[in-house]
Amino acid sequence: MAGKLYDETGGRLTPSHASKSGKRYRYCISQRLLARAANDAGTGWRLLAEQLERDLGRAVRKHLMGSVEGGGIATTDAGSIVSLCSRTAALGTEVLELIASLQLGDGTITIKLAPVEMAKALRIDPKSIASNVLSFERPFAQRRRGVESRLTIGVAKAARDDILTANIARAEQWRSALYNGDDLKTIATREGITVKYLGEMLPFAFLSPKLVRAILDGRQPSVLTTNWLRRHGLPLSWAEQDRILAQL
Structure with a gap:
């Protein structure tokens, strides 16, 4: 995908790699991140190439x-359609x-898509x-982990959860209300809920x-709902919250 991927500013993403624990990872990185321009510090894309290529192929x-x-x-004819579908499904990398x-x-x-390459394949x-046929859009969901981003193509980003x-x-x-002196029972009675339910919801x-x-x-991650938080909860430490959510 070298030279083919551009970000929302029109800047090209450049292939790069890094090694972690003896394993080599390939990335696509915004040129402005590589240049470390003062006015762009901390912005740009650093995408894990393997997952991106897999999702793009699909x-x-x-x-x-x-x-x-x-x-x-x-x-x-119908036979041509079946044959063409078979050739399409058989395409690998x-x-x-x-x-x-x-x-x-x-x-x-x-x-x-490139029509000549497509016709040849x-x-x-x-x-x-x-x-x-030569141009189409797909939604993607983005998950950031530090400076690294993972895109899941074909999955729309989560909508705001009003509940x-x-x-x-x-x-x-x-x-x-607790800080102002009310106890759990007083709050629960006033709200028409049980103390148990109040205890499940206060961590929010x-x-x-x-x-x-x-x-x-x-x-937020799509799995992060009211029911998920009530069942699993999150630690009070904000750093621990970030660590757990990065794995969802």
């Missing part, structure tokens, strides 16, 4: 299969060679490929500011 194959079945690639360019956006990645006439947001606000009110008031901001923006 996305392209699925798009091509849908294009064949939907008539975006002209075929003469060479499917990445069909990609002309990749553009990262706000929660989406635009994938443009599928053994078809380039003229049989409809123009709308979780409301429960955090309620827990903050209950925490304030001790989430880190970083996590609360992510929840308000809809950037």
Whole structure:
């Protein structure tokens, strides 16, 4: 994918690598991160290449299969459709060679295909490929771990969870009431809930500011719901919260 991947600023991502515990990892890194420009410090992309390539390959194959079945690639008969679908499904890592360019956006990645390479791989006439087949978008979910990001293509980023947001606000009110001298039973009676339920929900008031901001923006892990927090809980340490959430 060297020279094909661009970020939302139009900057190209450059292949790089690093070794950890004797294992070599490949990355795609924004040029502005490599340059360490003063006005861009801490911004940019550092993507794990192996997962990105795997997800891109899956996305392209699925798009091509849908294009064949939907008539975006002209075929003469049903037998040709079956044969073309079989060739598409059989594409391995060479499917990445069909990609002309990749553009990262706000929660989406635009994938443009090279018609000549595509025709060669599928053994078809380039003229049989409809123009709308050559460019498509897919949503992605992003998970940051330090400076490293992982993209899961085909999965939309989490929407804001209004129930979780409301429960955090309620827990903050209950925490304030405790600080002002109310006991658990008094609060539970006033709210019409049990003391047990109150005890399960109060930890919502001790989430880190970083996590609360992510929840308000809809950037939390998709598994992080009110029910998950009630069942599993999170430690009071904000650093420990970050460590656990990075594994979700």
